[in-house]
Amino acid sequence: MKAVLLHGPVISSSRGKLIDIKKKFDPNNVVVFDPSASSGQIMASLQTVPMFSDDRLIIIENPQEDFVLPYTLYSIPYTLILWFDHEIDPKKYPQAEILFFPEGKEISAFPFLDLLASKNEQSSTAYKNAFLELEKLKNAGFDTQYIITMVFYLLRSLIYLPKKAHPYVMQKVAKQRKNFSQGEIISLYRFILDSDFKIKKGLLETGHAEFLLVNLFCH
Numbered sequence: 001m002k003a004v005l006l007h008g009p010v011i012s013s014s015r016g017k018l019i020d021i022k023k024k025f026d027p028n029n030v031v032v033f034d035p036s037a038s039s040g041q042i043m044a045s046l047q048t049v050p051m052f053s054d055d056r057l058i059i060i061e062n063p064q065e066d067f068v069l070p071y072t073l074y075s076i077p078y079t080l081i082l083w084f085d086h087e088i089d090p091k092k093y094p095q096a097e098i099l100f101f102p103e104g105k106e107i108s109a110f111p112f113l114d115l116l117a118s119k120n121e122q123s124s125t126a127y128k129n130a131f132l133e134l135e136k137l138k139n140a141g142f143d144t145q146y147i148i149t150m151v152f153y154l155l156r157s158l159i160y161l162p163k164k165a166h167p168y169v170m171q172k173v174a175k176q177r178k179n180f181s182q183g184e185i186i187s188l189y190r191f192i193l194d195s196d197f198k199i200k201k202g203l204l205e206t207g208h209a210e211f212l213l214v215n216l217f218c219h
Contacts, residue, residue, distance in 0.1 A: 001077075003069055005093050007084035008101030012109045015149055016142065017099060018059070018083055025057040025079075035062040035162050042067065046078070055079060062162055069093055086166070109137060109150040114172075116217040117154060119179040127218040134210060144206040148196050151213065155192075158185055191216060 004021070006014045022030060033042055042060060056078040060067070063082060082093060090098045112133035118126045137147060158180060161173050195212065198204035
């Protein structure tokens, strides 16, 4: 087992790194656990020995505080990624490779996500500014796959936000949640999943997918 810890407040960078790592694995060998997963569920997956020798990638996003690295499973061929959307004390995971993403002046996806989440508030202005922020991200080298990943992050936040999240983030998300019904969030999830599939199969151009994405959120 190889363990890697990704943490720090600059989620755009840590997510980008996570995407780069995922690209090295067969999608069928990638398992992702969200914060609601229990330690028991995670351990059951870690203890599953694959039929073939292909390396698996197991990603745990914001694992619960009682989670500890299973050192006894180091002989099983998999890579374990611990991803946090904030800074933590890396001493808790002494055997892991540490990748820290501190605050910086780099381009962030959050202005774009905030405009999407504002939905119908000043619709025409948000619509225009969302495309401007999207263009900034693309000019900074972020591809459509990264943008889709960050939009998934936004939708997950609208459904579930860890109690340990920063008060400012909790207040902002609470306001954003009022703009979406559960049915709308489900529809957005389905749309993005479908678009992601079509892009990967060459059935949908990335530019058209980005236009549809912004249009669906802002109108």
